[in-house]
Amino acid sequence: MNTASLVILALVLLGAILALVKIRTDRRKRRSCCNGCAMRDCCAAERRGSGRCP
């Protein structure tokens, strides 16, 4: 495998890692404390630590 191949492969892998990180970050943001509750993205009260999910 020549240098160009390695560079392209590294870029694709970097993209895959970034995509994975993005998915995980988004998931953490909307940690499903409130499944079934209409206020998505984790209810604001819970996120602020000042309330609980019904």
Place this chain on the structure above:
Amino acid sequence: MITLNKLEIGQPAVIETVGGEGEIRLHLLGMGLIPGAGVKVVDRAPSGDPIQLEVSGYALSLRKADAAAIKVRKVDGMPEQAADNNVGYNAYLHDHNAHPGLGEGGKYHSRDHANPLPKDARLNLALAGQQNCGKTTLFNVLTGSNQHVGNFPGVTVEGKEGVIKGHPESTITDLPGIYSLSPHTAEELVSREFILAPDTRGLINIVDAGNIERHLYLTLQLMELNVPMVLALNMMDELRGNGGSIRINEMERILGIPVVGISAAGQEGIEELVEHALHVARYREGPARQDFCDKDDHGGAVHRCLHSVMHLIEDHAAAAKLPVRFAATKLIEGDPWVENALQLHTAEKENIERLIAAMEQERGLDRAAAIADMRYSFIRKLCAQTVVKPRESREYLRSRRIDRILTGKWTAFPIFAAIMALIIWLTIDVIGAPLQELLGNGISALGALAGGWMESLDVSPAVQSLVVDAIFGGVGSVVSFVPVIILLFFFLSMLEDSGYMARVAYFTDSFLRKIGLSGRSIVPLLIGLGCSVPGVMAARTLPSAYDRRRTILLTPFMSCSAKLPIYAFLSSAFFPGHGGLVLVCLYLFAILAGIIVALVGRLLHRGNGAAPFVLELPNYRLPQMRNVLHLLSDKTVDFLKRAFTVIFLATLVIWCLQTFDWRLNMVSDTSDSMLAGVAGCIAPLFTPLGLGDWRVVTALISGFLAKESVVSTMELLGVTASLTVLTAIPLLVFCLLYTPCVAAIAAVRRELGAHWAGFMIVFQCVVAWVAALVVYWIAGLLI
């Protein structure tokens, strides 16, 4: 006396009693359907159910079963609510709650009396109001944000936060629309907890000035929370245009909170509103009035009961950190959350029950109706003194005229079908297809360019295949669907913004209820025809978790536009000249399968979580292009984000499986790949359907990534050679019904959790397998 469902169209009546129980009853009372209120049936849905009512000058739709619980007495004309003028002047309130006007900040705050927050304190404000009163429009104006605004109740399904422009020390949260602070829905419970949270410093309560009586019902409850608040009277321009007016200073004096007339859409009065809101929050100015009961009203039964309960629970409320007036009212209404929070002793509970029983007997109304009546009595008196009612609004009259056609008995469904057909035709054929082809060709050209460039650099064939086949081929084919998605959302948001969606929910409710759904489910299901991902997401507007789950699970039965290439490919190969007929049959088959599954699901799990269908029908408005464009940009970004994260990763995995064998050597023939190995293991499952070829199974597996790739895989592997007319039919049916793509599953996972997403994959595959088997047998008998 007759029940409301039997009242003739146009016959005015007065409500005598509101029966029923639980959530629906409290909701009806909160919507202004209280004993003594005037009501008129203005229309019925084409099937006769639900009915459309006029209450307090606004349109409300209600199922006949729910209306049957309301008893009414016919009268000659809509009653004018009698109101004496004794709530108004309160010298104590006036003298002790003088609030600075615009530009007078600090005027009434001497150093001795003011109790301001520290200068560096963050001012967290909440924006609360009933559904469809312009909250999100105001939020966008306040923060410069681009949240989606719709003319359909319940558009805001997430709490959104933002910083008020020019005030970096402030945060404002747009709460979902709520009708009351009773715990009917998760939104109401969460909203009140949010407002009561210690770091919520203030509240902006936005009301529709044109429907002020009903909107003030929530205002009074918010005031009982004793949180610094400002009342924003929105749509004042419309009110003025219809000849109405509000004596704002008088209202401010009576309520004991700052009142500001605004027009969120016209950006009028915003500066004054912000100044007042930040002022009350900074100086911790709670509402000066929280007492809305009248000792002279019906002998003062409610007044005495409420104040007695307040005294009884004073220490418990303080311990639970709940405002005592709020706690007492909710306790009388029978709010279990407040009852638990107060931790009352048995003896205290018994005392309170005795007080309530005495009040019910004396007042002649049950507890919930008595409290609702107390609030509405206060509101009527307040409005009698401060509101110059507008004549029947032009917007309302125009909407009524349009509704005669769009929701007419014989015209509603044909017009709806015509509109949907036009949207699908324009989206998929006329505008969408050329744009998609253009984008697809562009991406292919880029792929070819990249391939040529890598060839010139002597890049390894494996890496070339990774870039050209996986990234440009896989992700690119999904990205090429952006125009179709945008167009579909454009048309659907136009329908929603105009107010038509609420009407569709209104006249399809009767049919959808028979299969265990709600009228509101129609919106996500229709969106699902374009793409299951936004369809699943649109289910958020449904008020109950039960309806939401059922709707999401049925969305995949609405064949999405990404499956169209499969139908077109197989039709042209096996049913040349009959593509249109095949398409219609498949769509109808999918809908039929969905109905059967819904009916079976309803029999197996009858569930009591279906929400009552009480829907306010907004006036028709011209869609605001700014809102529509904001929505489109949001959806595009969302779609692209998904394409470059979930779909990108899944493509890489499939490519690896398709390109290498078990010893990680690159294969020259795909039949040696890991994917072929896996597909070969699964293939026997498809033998009863006549689809036991591993290549068919591989194409179906690749469809899990994106439905469009089924066609490309079939073409790549030469599947058509192994198929006949007899096997093409079950393949079409299987493709129609089997698991949605990974993006849709990810959306389901986000909305319902991993277990429901997993269930959907298995369930859809089983349904598709059974349906394909049945079709294969039938086709075998006929062909």
